[in-house]
Amino acid sequence: MAERSKPERRRRLSRPVVLAAAVALVDREGLAALTMRRLAADLGVEPMALYRYTDGKEGLLDGLVEAFFAEVNERLRTSVEQARADTASAAEAPWRTELRRVARAFACVVHAHPEVLPVVAARPLSVPVARRPEPWLQLTEHVFAVLARAGFDDRTALAIYRTFVSWTLGCLLVDKRQVVDNPDEPDPVLRLGLHRLSAADYPRLRALVPHFAEYDDERELTDGLDKLLGRMPEAPLDAFYGRGAP
Amino acid sequence: MAERSKPERRRRLSRPVVLAAAVALVDREGLAALTMRRLAADLGVEPMALYRYTDGKEGLLDGLVEAFFAEVNERLRTSVEQARADTASAAEAPWRTELRRVARAFACVVHAHPEVLPVVAARPLSVPVARRPEPWLQLTEHVFAVLARAGFDDRTALAIYRTFVSWTLGCLLVDKRQVVDNPDEPDPVLRLGLHRLSAADYPRLRALVPHFAEYDDERELTDGLDKLLGRMPEAPLDAFYGRGAP
DNA sequence: CGCACTCCGCGTACACCGTACATTTCATTC
DNA sequence: GAATGAAATGTACGGTGTACGCGGAGTGCG
Structure with missing residues (x-):
């Protein structure tokens, strides 16, 4: 009955499919979001199903590599x-x-x-x-x-x-x-978080951080x-x- | 009564003390062993006590750095x-x-x-x-x-x-x-895990792995x-x- | 000396994690 | 159509990070 949730990628997993989903998840939400349960949900599957293809969480990381x-x-x-x-x-x-x-x-x-x-x-x-x-x-x-x-x-x-x-x-x-502290901030000083760097202690750093990414x-x-x-x-x-x- | 357990490092935490214990723990048992509870136990303290000095697990990692x-x-x-x-x-x-x-x-x-x-x-x-x-x-x-x-x-x-x-x-x-697969193995081939590397597919690798650490x-x-x-x-x-x- | 205040460590509680094990479901073959 | 084996499930358990409220020790003031 309650079968139509939403990700609903139908049956038949495989190692490449699992790994691709893992990479996609990490790309989308970061490494911390990579969870057996979360990944399983993305695949429309119960967590334990993954264990047939990845040998645990550790093995999943190797799978990313x-x-x-x-x-x-x-x-x-x-x-x-x-x-x-x-x-x-x-x-x-x-x-x-x-x-x-x-x-x-x-x-x-x-x-x-x-x-x-x-x-x-x-x-x-x-x-x-x-x-x-x-x-x-x-x-x-x-x-x-x-x-x-x-x-x-x-x-x-x-x-x-x-x-x-x-x-x-x-x-x-x-x-x-990472160099930017607060990406949404218009003021460059605040965006880079330079206000955290005492001008007395870190004069060079303050001057150079804005150019770190250039x-x-x-x-x-x-x-x-x-x-x-x-x-x-x-x-x-x-x-x-x-x-x-x- | 049940106060004498064993680590029993007495009172007064401080950030340096916590960080030092964290580094020591990681050195001794690896990064995976670094756990709020485990670290607290090492310091003879309850887990939540650490939060006054480290701002969570994430902050603890920054503390390691x-x-x-x-x-x-x-x-x-x-x-x-x-x-x-x-x-x-x-x-x-x-x-x-x-x-x-x-x-x-x-x-x-x-x-x-x-x-x-x-x-x-x-x-x-x-x-x-x-x-x-x-x-x-x-x-x-x-x-x-x-x-x-x-x-x-x-x-x-x-x-x-x-x-x-x-x-x-x-x-x-x-x-x-890491190059060694099974450190306790006397036979070099097994120690390096070369038996996992097909000679047909990875001839150069098989020949060179033994010298990786030299x-x-x-x-x-x-x-x-x-x-x-x-x-x-x-x-x-x-x-x-x-x-x-x- | 007493009191209040601040800080520190404690304990509980909860949500979420990885995963062992037994079970059910499904695709395939006789 | 029944049997068989693989694939996915469901349940359950121990461990993890941490929000929150509490008590008690330490310190400064009157």
Whole structure:
């Protein structure tokens, strides 16, 4: 009788459907709104139904990461990068263009789903490599394959990979930091909450906060990558890694 | 009568005491164990007592960040950096040595409290600059002061700051990622969980995972910083920032 | 010395969360 | 059409964050 509520997406769940709904929910209402019960309601289903596809809440978070990297891979597969005068010179090493493509795809997906960034950044801190979601494994494998094809030995490839991930992740994390305090406020001072910052204690901060968001994030991302990786020759380079690694 | 339980830290709470207990708890049992009730129990107190000092669970997380950066500042204040042949040449610009000091102090505290790293990395995504904990504001103000003293104009200082934070944060986030699957397992293959990785689909990954943890993180951190900031002259440099920023 | 006032910690209560388990419903196949 | 197995349900329990009202200890004043 009381069957017509409203979301009423009819029968047959599946893991992709559940994950897509989860991502949509997080996009729409933030990470805190992601609840077994809430997600189930969105799918027109009882909470326990989800457990067949997600292995609990923890597993659902891993599912978010999975969906995220699946989207990165997808974008990578379908994107035809338009030639850019400033980035892709004719004679550039292919591994470097490819790394840039990956970084851009990653950034793109982050901009599409900024609310899942904290999960993407933090989850690997607690789930070991071998248990990472398949799309993550695929992407990583892909990067290593590209580097191997470019002739880098294992240690150098690893160093490049780490540098690449560190920078990309760090950039996006900083890019997405909150600067505005009260978005609806017309007065810029109040909007940024500068009245909370004593002019005596934080003069520089007060002066600079208004400009925190003024920059070209994509440019910063790729420029930094070039600085970090640009001077590396194609052949193994001893100077690149430290004394480390037995 | 039933008063002698065991934690029994007697009377008079205070914000620092609560925060210290929170950090200790997180260090000892992980972020998931940080619960109002659990923390209260550790302090020998009823849960609601905490609300006078922390403004709820959310505020408690901000408190973690506060304690974290307080420790960074403390370490920065008391640390006498031993001279290092490889890093601090006699004629180096003071702002660069100082930035390195900050990065090292930050890394140090992360190593001391790895479990709070996710919070430190993710919290700024949801709390606006003006509401960040005081120690964070102080540290940031300090960095900007150093850069201003070095003669950088606002835009350049901002660019350096962002680059600095991105790299430092990214490096540590990558450094602390989990690679081992089952620490108690003697067989390396099982310990790393490589049996989960199909040799057909992930050949490179299988070969490289065992070396994921073999590197000198501090070296990587400072070397990368030098690469990112090293080529920057003391005077404002147009090539450094993109077209951005009106 | 007594009194009032303030602050601090306590206890109750409630809504909501994740999820174990047993049950019912449904789609499919004989 | 009956049987069978997977899929979704319903119930129930322990744990979580926290609003609210209370009591009691500490401090300042008269």
